[in-house]
Amino acid sequence: MIKLDTFRYALSSYSKFLWRSTNAHGIHSPFVYDLVTKCFYDQKKYPQYAILHTIRKELGRSNHIIQVLDFGAGSRAPGLQKSQTRRVKKMLSSAATSAKRQRLFVRLVQYFEPENILELGTHLGMGTLAIKLGIPEAEITSVEGCQNTFEFTKNNIERWLSKTMPADKPLKSGQIKLVNSSFAEYFEKRSKDRDAQQKISSQKFDLIYLDGHHNGPATLDYFEQIKRQVHKDSLVIIDDIHWSQSMTAAWNKIIKDPQVTVSIDTYFWGLIFFRKEQAKEHFVVRV
């Protein structure tokens, strides 16, 4: 059961979203119109969807128990917030990227073709996997603080990908880099390496998915770090922007940032672009 105040906030923020949101018809920016019509609303059934579905079914049946170290803001379900031992099938239903958003990930990465991707919050690997299947040639770094979750997912991802990657696009080592670290330590190490002139750490990311530690002030801190890791054509996706009042407040601050030009609120995900050729504009779009 979801706590009453969380439930009330979700209800009121979702009603506000529905009231303010539009579909493609209300969008005048060609960049956003194309994204919405050719990617968000693309109805084609891509072969990756079936693979993702099979893997979700496997995890959805898993009674495996992980001793979890909670690095983030917990889960919406109160039972899970306190508990340190979590059943994989519960973790899947309470905190993983949903099947619908996994499919959107496949379309998004096929549409933008990012080469260098960072995910903050690996969890059971649902985002990592959708991205990898969508764009096998990209390099993905995914950061997870909980060591047991990290190990469980590392083994699974290797097993799944060895079975599912197309024969003409085998997984090359180094293309998925799973890192067991807190987000703060990861950024700290990256900036130290950059100072030490290590080429790999001065590379900017084309896509960053922030999906962990859903807390307003923490999200703002990570966004400051993220801004140093992007270029003008990068896309940043922030998960659960309306998870709580403090997350909505953080999102409202982020979209006002002068470096941000286009921002899109899809209720669950906030998408941010830094395109210099585009006038600053905010969109609220139903996906």
Ligand SMILES: C[S@@+](CC[C@H](N)C(=O)[O-])C[C@H]1O[C@@H](n2cnc3c(N)ncnc32)[C@H](O)[C@@H]1O
């Ligand atoms: C919502 S889940 C991520 C879901 C995943 N991205 C997916 O696509 O299914 C958040 C994950 O981030 C991790 N996490 C949260 N805060 C963190 C932090 N500050 N440092 C490292 N990991 C963190 C949690 O342990 C959890 O596994």
